[in-house]
Amino acid sequence: MPPGLPMTRTCLPARLPTWPSLLDHLSRVLLLLPAVLLMALPLAGRAQAPTAVPSSAVAAALPASRPAHAEPRLQLAGRDIVVFRAAALGLSPTDRQRRAQAQLQAVLEMPASDYHVALRPAAEGRALLVNGQLISALMPADLGIDAPTEQDLDRHAQEAKAQLQRALAEHQEAHSWQRLGLSALWVLGSLGVLLPLLWALRKVSRISLRLLARGAGAQARKLQVSGVTLLSLERLGDGVRLVVRLLHAGLWLLLVYEWLGWALRQFPYTRVWGEQLHAALRDALGGVLVGAASALPQLLVAVLIFVLAHFLSTALDPFFERAESGAVDLGWLDADTARPTRRLLRLGIWAFAVAMAYPYLPGAQTEAFKGLSVLIGLMASLGASSVVGQAAAGLILMYTRTLRIGEYVRIGEHEGTVTELGTFATRIRTGQGDELTLPNALIAGSVTRNYSRTGGGAGFALDTTVTIGYDTAWRQVEAMLKLAAARTPGILQDPAPRVFQTALSDFYVEYRLVVQAQPTEPGPRAQVLSLLHAEIQDVFNEFGVQIMSPHYLGDPAEAKVVPPARWRPAPAQDGPQSTPPLGR
Structure with a gap:
């Protein structure tokens, strides 16, 4: 049991709390379900693979399964080969797509041990061929860009050639029971690696929870003021558990996500999904890392500004401490005005530092950040008028030396000894023992009789x-x-x-x-x-x-x-x- 937290909250059970256990059960279901589905993929691949259907029937049936607003495109094994955007030789883009799909189907119906994709110059573009059979012509207008060059057309044609070659290889793989069986064995074997990793992750999360709970409790006991602990041990334990659970859940999801993407890439007709899962995760993490890297130099500048502000605000502390003790008296700066002068100087330094560092803060140029700044400024303008007035009155009282702590005064109908002269209010203690808090604006606008200075x-x-x-x-x-x-x-x-x-x-x-x-x-x-x-x-x-x-x-x-x-x-x-x- 961690000694730093209450017994009822930190005696960790033999098992993780309810919702991590549910995640573990869910992980088993999710891992078994893909395994069953992946074992059935060879049959699914056989069912989805192009069969010996007449070319006209295939060409007539394919456009019906595509949304009306989608651009016609040549597809094989779930991959997009060519997108048709222009009319050619009197054929619309849809007719070109139907004709290319029929030509590809005809090539697939011919017996062949291997497929060879080639490119040849054509009258208006590039011709795409498989085993010497023309599949389609690639036109400059199919690129979807203004004024395409020959280099653009060649690059587009090479990409289409590579995609078609890969799709044909996956088509052959989908008809090979040996390769599909081997892929299924690889997927089942990978479960033998994933499940121990998830089990080890669960054990590490338990050990981390115990160690962090013990350390957090020990540190919390040290944070005391007048014998009272500042942080609630119970709330601190809840926070530690929440952090550990979130990290455990995040790593668990990352492992399962990566395994699922890898498993889908082992089969030809789900390889595109696996690649998309991997690309989505890569792009998300890459975006986070790139954003952090781009914001780091500006963040360092902001940190440097704040460090300099801290150095300047503390550099004059010895001088003001001597002024407060009475060792330094410059006329306008004495024991009574040293403290408020130091506060004003610090406030000015930090206000200038915030103004200088604002453009370098991450997200400072976004519309959301600007809108929040405007909202905060508007709220401060509407609600701080009386506060600013009280602060100004307090400064007037301090620098005119109207009152000093320990003096006996009469302000209006209130009479007593000054116990505190603050920025916004002044406290006096009456002869009957009552403590009165008077706003500085009230004191500045009233007649003050100072009995401690009368007569000398x-x-x-x-x-x-x-x-x-x-x-x-x-x-x-x-x-x-x-x-x-x-x-x-x-x-x-x-x-x-x-x-x-x-x-x-x-x-x-x-x-x-x-x-x-x-x-x-x-x-x-x-x-x-x-x-x-x-x-x-x-x-x-x-x-x-x-x-x-x-x-x-x-x-x-x-x-x-x-x-x-x-x-x-x-x-x-x-x-x-x-x-x-x-x-x-």
């Missing part, structure tokens, strides 16, 4: 707003806000917290507190902001100043403050804190 220094900026009435001194409000910032853990004192009076409204003054927070102490921005809000409430309650945010319309009958004695009523007295008192 380490960390990121925080701000909050309160509204206090005009009856409270603004100096006291600023002092209380700075005191709350100083008590909040994680807020830096350098740069110092700042307070701005951003609006003098009808009933209140709007104060805005801006501080700088350490990113690692206490952690997320939302937690630091929550702690800051808690300290602001405590400080204002401690000094008896009420916060009337967000709107202040008038003084209430009783001040809205919480004295320190009531800061922790039940259940807050014994329960958990709403916000962890980090650093306090």
